[in-house]
Amino acid sequence: MRTTQGWFRDTTGGLPRTFWYLWTGTLINRLGSFVLVFLAIYLTQERGFDELQAGMVLGLWGVGGAVGTTLGGTLTDRWGRRPTLLTAHLGAASMMLTLGFARDLWAVAVGALLLGLFAEAARPAFGAMMIDVVPERDRLRAFSLNYWAINLGFASAAILAGLAAEASYLLLFVVDAGTTVVTAAVIFLKVPETRAVAVAAPGGAGAGRPRGALRTIVTDRVYLGFVALNLLGALVFLQHISMLPIAMGEDGLAPTTYGTVIALNGVLIVAGQLFVPRLIRGRSRSHVLALAALVMGVGFGLTAFADAAWLYAMTVLIWTVGEMLNSPSNSTLIAELSPAALRGRYQGVFSLSWQIAGASAPILGGLVRQQAGNATLWLGCAAIGALIAVAHLVSGPARERRAVALRPPAAPVGEVRPPAPQPAEAAATAPAEPIEPAAEGYAPDATDPGRRPVAPVGAR
Incomplete structure (x- = not known):
């Protein structure tokens, strides 16, 4: 019991209160993310659109998302x-x-475009806020908890x-909208602005708006x-959404079998993701990312030889392990490579890569x-994984x-340096100078030998 309590404290303790409000908003929002799961079925079965029309609507969602991540990144830094x-x-x-009540194709298409724009515009702001409030030493476990x-x-x-769709497809849209509003309410009531306010330079030259942001990014x-x-x-990775169900269907496996097999991905992540930070802490991030890419490549590559449900399930479990290793290391590295004044834009560029992949993966995989x-596709995925590694x-x-x-x-020992502009929550959770002896809540970190004790702040 003591070991379990210690692990739980090391995993969740000492994180800022604002992080936990963001975490709660993420969980609420995802619990209601119904529409994207059933949108293709809704468009074809309920609205009577053909496959081409449904594909166009989904494509417009992706286009809106690409615009949203770019716009959201800029607004995050400026607004x-x-x-x-x-x-x-x-x-x-x-x-x-609006999308739930739309009937004509043009109205559904416009609704999907704007929904993609607004939904994806939140990602850069959320990512930047997480970086703002969580100290660098705690980001690995914070991103793991959020994932x-x-x-x-x-x-x-x-x-x-699935239960809501049996009652009414409209209920999917209503509940999804409701949980999104609840998330907005949590942010409005509990989450303060976290962007650092830059101090104007002598002579009146304000530094509140970074200049040359686009040039900085494209030359980085x-x-x-x-x-x-x-x-x-x-x-x-996204071949599991587009080509995997087709491959399983050609092997005579029912759609319900695909649903069961792919559900193993979520089950394994929920069961094991919280143990990943301790497993990879102190290890080279490049080595962890290389291993993750290799494991994912092997998992998808083995799909070339799968012809039964249990074999497909094994491949899913393998590449899920790679996904679990990749996510926290990826997120922490993105955070450290983003200049403070351009965090929103950098997060937007990173999110844009997922939007491009979402639009391109089905086309390239199908081609x-x-x-x-089929075998060439999956063995090609293995080769790409090795190349990435x-x-x-x-x-x-x-x-x-x-x-x-x-x-x-870092300030020299004995020097008191004026604090840099930072969010109130971050300031409240920043370690005090000088270094003090270890106390309750201290979690050793091999990547930071001089890590200071962290006072428990907020929810554990």
Whole structure:
């Protein structure tokens, strides 16, 4: 019991209160994420659209999402995290209801476009706010906890959506909109603005708006290289949504079998994700990311030899392990490679890579499968995974040097440095100087030998 309590304290203790409000909002929002799960079925069975029309609507959702991540990133830095999140959530809730009541194809198409825009505009703001409020040493477990909440909520939503759809498809849109509004209410009531307010330079030159932001991003080869590797990985990962059900169908397996097999992904993440931070803490991030890419490649590659449900289930479990290793290391590295004044834009560029992959993966997967065959597609995924692994090992040192360069310099011992502009919550949770002896709540971290004790703040 003492060991379990210690693990729970090390996993959840000492994180800022604002993080837990964001975490709660994520869980609530994902519990109600019904529409995306059943949208294709709704469009074809309830609205009577053909497959081409349904595909166009889903494509417009993706286009709106690409625009939303770009716009959301800019607004996050210029307008603020909190107003961007509130606007995005309320806009998404409104568009959710509009889409539920729309009947004509043009109205459904416009609703899907705007819904994608608002829903994805929240991602950069949320990511930037998480980085703002969680100290660097705690981000690995914070992102793991958030990823766990996402998968727990989404897995539960798939079950609840099936029950709601039996009663009424409109109920899917109403409940989804309702949980989005509840999330907005949590942010409005409990989450303060976390963007640091830059102090004007002497002479009246304000620094509140970063200049040359686009030039900074497009010339940041280290960051763009990392985003490119994420794009390649996403092209492989998203084949489980597009090509995997087709492959299983050709082997005579029913759609319900696919649903059961793919559900193992969520089950394994919910059961094991919270143990990942302790497993990878103190290890080279480049090595962890390389291993994750290799494991995912092996999992998808073995799909070429699967012809029964249990074999497909085994492949899903293998690439899920790679996904679990990749997610927290990926998120913490993105956080460290993002300059403080451009966090929203950097998060937007990262989210854009997922939008591009979401639109491209089904097309490229279908093209390879049609022209070269099923086995070539999955073995090609394995080859891409190996390529990504090598690229992480090669580019890792440059990324770590960049991350170190972007960290604020530490004050010399004995020097009292004026605090930099920062959110109130972050200031409240920042460790005090000088270093004090370990106390309750201290969790050793091999990556930070000088880690100071963290006072328990907020919910555990």
